[in-house]
Amino acid sequence: MHPNFDLSDCYTIQGKLALPYTYFAGSVGSIFLTTLRDRRKIMGIKCHTCGKVFVPPRQTCERCLEDIRDQWVELGDTGTLENFTVVRYADRHLPRRPPFVLGLIRLDGADTPLLHLVAGVVVDRVAEGLRVRAVFAAQPENTILGIDHFQPL
Numbered sequence: 001m002h003p004n005f006d007l008s009d010c011y012t013i014q015g016k017l018a019l020p021y022t023y024f025a026g027s028v029g030s031i032f033l034t035t036l037r038d039r040r041k042i043m044g045i046k047c048h049t050c051g052k053v054f055v056p057p058r059q060t061c062e063r064c065l066e067d068i069r070d071q072w073v074e075l076g077d078t079g080t081l082e083n084f085t086v087v088r089y090a091d092r093h094l095p096r097r098p099p100f101v102l103g104l105i106r107l108d109g110a111d112t113p114l115l116h117l118v119a120g121v122v123v124d125r126v127a128e129g130l131r132v133r134a135v136f137a138a139q140p141e142n143t144i145l146g147i148d149h150f151q152p153l
């Protein structure tokens, strides 16, 4: 520490970042997104060694550390809300106007949750265990927003 530095000289600077970015979805992510876009199907990957089903899919099983990229399974569009948060602040980068629900949804037959929007619920009454169904976007893009949101069954 500099000899003339005193902690009372410290201060913080508040700011906001707008950070546009592009990233490679990878071969597994690309198949997942294009199948969602073109066929309106939600695909996962099942590790044939331990049986774990990953949605969103991944290339390597986190348990077995095996390459599982060719072990695709098709899932349905229903699942259970495992956890959630209510977003109550506005930001131009958010996909909806607040308040809205972001949930961890475990699709039926999957072992891992998918983060997505939950709509059609009163935000202050949403609860874990809610049964939901995917609503596909009318004009899907190459993103997870090919599913527009999930709504209660």
Ligand SMILES: [Zn+2]
Pocket: 047, 048, 049, 050, 051, 052, 061, 062, 063, 064, 065, 066
């Ligand atoms: Zn495995």
